[in-house]
Amino acid sequence: MKDLARLRTSVKESVELALNQQIQMEMISSSKYLAMAGWCDRNGLDYSAGFFYKQSEEERKHGMKLFHYLCDQGGTAYSPEIPAVSQEFDSLRSVFEGALDQEIAVSDSINRIIGICRRENDYATEELLKWYVREQVEEEYIARRCLELIDQIPADQVYYLDKKLASVTYDGNPFE
Amino acid sequence: MTSNVPVTYQEVFRTDRGVVYQCDASNRLILEFWDTHTQLSARDFAQFRRMVETVDIRQMALSTAAEHDVEILTPPRSERCYVLTLCEVVHLRELLTGAKLMLELNAMLRECGCTLSE
Numbered sequence: 001m002k003d004l005a006r007l008r009t010s011v012k013e014s015v016e017l018a019l020n021q022q023i024q025m026e027m028i029s030s031s032k033y034l035a036m037a038g039w040c041d042r043n044g045l046d047y048s049a050g051f052f053y054k055q056s057e058e059e060r061k062h063g064m065k066l067f068h069y070l071c072d073q074g075g076t077a078y079s080p081e082i083p084a085v086s087q088e089f090d091s092l093r094s095v096f097e098g099a100l101d102q103e104i105a106v107s108d109s110i111n112r113i114i115g116i117c118r119r120e121n122d123y124a125t126e127e128l129l130k131w132y133v134r135e136q137v138e139e140e141y142i143a144r145r146c147l148e149l150i151d152q153i154p155a156d157q158v159y160y161l162d163k164k165l166a167s168v169t170y171d172g173n174p175f176e
Numbered sequence: 177m178t179s180n181v182p183v184t185y186q187e188v189f190r191t192d193r194g195v196v197y198q199c200d201a202s203n204r205l206i207l208e209f210w211d212t213h214t215q216l217s218a219r220d221f222a223q224f225r226r227m228v229e230t231v232d233i234r235q236m237a238l239s240t241a242a243e244h245d246v247e248i249l250t251p252p253r254s255e256r257c258y259v260l261t262l263c264e265v266v267h268l269r270e271l272l273t274g275a276k277l278m279l280e281l282n283a284m285l286r287e288c289g290c291t292l293s294e
Binding site: 002004006007008013076 | 186198200203205217218219222223279282283286
């Protein structure tokens, strides 16, 4: 008897479901970052706004990368439902704390999917997800460094802080 | 229900209420449930199974509202429409879950160079 599911796609159903959940998570991240960018823009924090606009675009690209992968492999990628996200924040610190929380949640989710791939012997998807692992190391570093800067730079130097936050990069990424 | 089954149909799983066949000639799965007969691709079969799995049978059991007496399900790319009571949802779920298990077993056997049946 033919294995009809395998003829259609190399991606197992459990991996397909997990990747669709990840696509949704990336798109929700994009929406959250866009809300953060909007808040920063409204409060005169132009550099931080630019930083979050860029992050929002990146998260969408991450989601689309998985979306295209699933389609190319013969799987079913679903356009995700995006729930409403918070538009208001207490402070710049709470914005960056939210960003770090989101990045940690994404990292945990990627690790969980790699566990599923290993259980299903899906080495191709695992190989793709290794790119996300490296990306998350950088994303978490940047969010943590921004929170450190908020602690280190006096609260009355808002313009300097805003400019400094947007310039944080991870130059010492050991995976590159 | 099982009379006049085409020779290309191979039985995947059977319960008292229905049967799932696979047709290697057309690469379709055939769902026989009560007196209905629906041909589905592997993708559509998986999607329909998930639709049936996600029916909130607890709400159907506990709610007194008429709208929760039946569940209306339409398999993808099919003109058929299932209007199912709570018991029928449970029976259909049992059939589809059993078929899923047997299809997974077939996939595992094929990986080992064997087949479920010929």
